[in-house]
Amino acid sequence: MSAQDEIKRLTAPDIRARKGGEPIVSLTSYHAHTARLVDRYCDLILVGDSLGMVMHGLETTVPVTLDMMILQGLAVMRGSKRALVVIDMPFGSYEASKEQAFLNAARVMKETGCGAIKVEGGRRMAETIAFLVERGVPVMGHVGLTPQSINAIGSFRAQGRDEADWPPIEDDARAVTDAGAFSVVIEAVAEPLARRITANVAIPTIGIGGSVACDGQVLVLEDMLGLSPRVPKFVKRYGDLGPSIEAAIAGYAADVRARAFPGAEHVYPMRKKGK
Numbered sequence: 045m046s047a048q049d050e051i052k053r054l055t056a057p058d059i060r061a062r063k064g065g066e067p068i069v070s071l072t073s074y075h076a077h078t079a080r081l082v083d084r085y086c087d088l089i090l091v092g093d094s095l096g097m098v099m100h101g102l103e104t105t106v107p108v109t110l111d112m113m114i115l116q117g118l119a120v121m122r123g124s125k126r127a128l129v130v131i132d133m134p135f136g137s138y139e140a141s142k143e144q145a146f147l148n149a150a151r152v153m154k155e156t157g158c159g160a161i162k163v164e165g166g167r168r169m170a171e172t173i174a175f176l177v178e179r180g181v182p183v184m185g186h187v188g189l190t191p192q193s194i195n196a197i198g199s200f201r202a203q204g205r206d207e208a209d210w211p212p213i214e215d216d217a218r219a220v221t222d223a224g225a226f227s228v229v230i231e232a233v234a235e236p237l238a239r240r241i242t243a244n245v246a247i248p249t250i251g252i253g254g255s256v257a258c259d260g261q262v263l264v265l266e267d268m269l270g271l272s273p274r275v276p277k278f279v280k281r282y283g284d285l286g287p288s289i290e291a292a293i294a295g296y297a298a299d300v301r302a303r304a305f306p307g308a309e310h311v312y313p314m315r316k317k318g319k
């Protein structure tokens with residue numbers, strides 16, 4: 045490969061520069077093989093803490109640990125080469141103090157090589173985001189529905205469906221922007237509010253249950269592939285892999301029981317004499 049052919053990863057400043065431009069395409073990934081596929085089409089790969097639910101069958105993202113994020117983040121870095129990889133900071137790894145946030149974010153970046161981290165929360169995280177950004181950690185914000193707060197908010201309900209509820213969510217998006225985040229996820233908020241925030245903040249908004257007006261979109265890969273048993277309203281299913289995976293497993297089980305697998309082509313013959 046010549047130096048000119050060399051493929052460079054997108055960076056947080058590249059994504060930041062896309063405000064108001066071509067939509068930013070993003071999906072989650074937690075494994076090397078899916079990262080390889082996602083990388084071909086996406087600008088940004090999010091190693092989300094939704095991996096707790098998707099990979100580990102947890103009820104919420106609350107029990108997810110920093111070690112889980114680092115392990116899957118490493119796999120995604122190995123599988124991808126072009127997209128910006130953003131790794132979620134899990135619950136309990138950044139809220140106690142800005143120093144705690146920096147030490148853990150630095151660990152994630154050093155041990156995975158990812159290009160940025162994501163934290164949930166608006167105004168309450170602004171000081172921490174500014175502290176991280178000043179110290180070389182690119183930060184993606186996350187406002188609207190923040191699933192790590194599920195035990196405090198009580199349900200995964202959409203936010204801002206009454207206009208009276210808009211100001212705090214708008215203030216959150218503004219605070220994250222002013223603190224220096226390079227982009228912000230807007231999750232499960234009323235469409236006109238997501239549109240309005242997008243028009244009013246200077247950084248790209250990445251919608252998930254937001255608005256088509258957002259500067260980009262993100263979905264959980266397994267949700268859009270039809271592998272998740274239950275999905276929120278904002279998920280469009282682009283595939284239905286569950287039945288084809290089940291058919292493959294059923295075919296394998298039937299072949300093994302019928303001694304039809306392995307066939308002659310799948311076993312090793314003895315070496316021919318003299319070779």
Ligand code: KIV
Pocket residue numbers: 072090091092093094095132229231252262264
């Ligand atoms: O963890 C995750 O997958 C996320 C997306 C929902 C944005 O944070």
